[in-house]
Amino acid sequence: xxxxxxxxxxxxxxxxxxxxxxxxxxxxxxxxxxxxxxxxxxxxxxxxxxxxxxxxxxxxxxxxxxxxxxxxxxxxxxxxxxxxxxxxxxxxxxxxxxxxxxxxxxxxxxxxxxxxxxxxxxxxxxxxxxxxxxxxxxxxxxxxxxxxxxxxxxxxxxxxxxxxxxxxxxxxxxxxxxxxxxxxxxxxxxxxxxxxxxxxxxxxxx
Ligand SMILES: C[S@@+](CC[C@H](N)C(=O)[O-])C[C@H]1O[C@@H](n2cnc3c(N)ncnc32)[C@H](O)[C@@H]1O
Numbered sequence: 001x002x003x004x005x006x007x008x009x010x011x012x013x014x015x016x017x018x019x020x021x022x023x024x025x026x027x028x029x030x031x032x033x034x035x036x037x038x039x040x041x042x043x044x045x046x047x048x049x050x051x052x053x054x055x056x057x058x059x060x061x062x063x064x065x066x067x068x069x070x071x072x073x074x075x076x077x078x079x080x081x082x083x084x085x086x087x088x089x090x091x092x093x094x095x096x097x098x099x100x101x102x103x104x105x106x107x108x109x110x111x112x113x114x115x116x117x118x119x120x121x122x123x124x125x126x127x128x129x130x131x132x133x134x135x136x137x138x139x140x141x142x143x144x145x146x147x148x149x150x151x152x153x154x155x156x157x158x159x160x161x162x163x164x165x166x167x168x169x170x171x172x173x174x175x176x177x178x179x180x181x182x183x184x185x186x187x188x189x190x191x192x193x194x195x196x197x198x199x200x201x202x203x204x205x206x
Pocket of ligand 1: 029075
């Protein structure tokens, strides 16, 4: 398990990274990639959507372009402060401080769940995915974005030491274990040589 797959350490990490997060993030995950991934959810006005590990609200802001019923959750108070400064604390987004592996929401309560760049920090990603499935209405969709597993053996060793990087086969296993169906992956990259993101679209069973 990587050094940042620990909730307290990840919280400390984001205490500092939050100061520069919005300047660094576009090098690996930019608006065009976000919007292409969000389009997979086919959101409609009025849909209730949750952003798990919303951070400074980058994905949340994209979701708001489709619907006004938006919830965001993160375990870093420092990241959330940045999100509040951009998007307000309660309106239009209902932000929650909390853990992806124990979502404070009722079963079957969301029309879609989005999570970008957060799963790699969860100590038990399958538990987090189960939570996403639990809060999704039957038959509805999630998009989860994480870091694609590097090809080179050296980079794999570095990646494994830091946090979860995964390939399509590993994603298939995790999403199936969490109870999802119709799982599809798309690999995205800001530019050649940049780290790749693995974008997974999956559906809660009917
Ligand atoms: C790379 S940032 C991604 C932020 C945002 N989703 C985006 O696309 O820019 C990862 C976020 O996941 C949050 N996070 C990590 N582990 C978490 C957990 N167990 N529960 C909730 N949030 C978590 C971090 O605090 C951080 O804000």
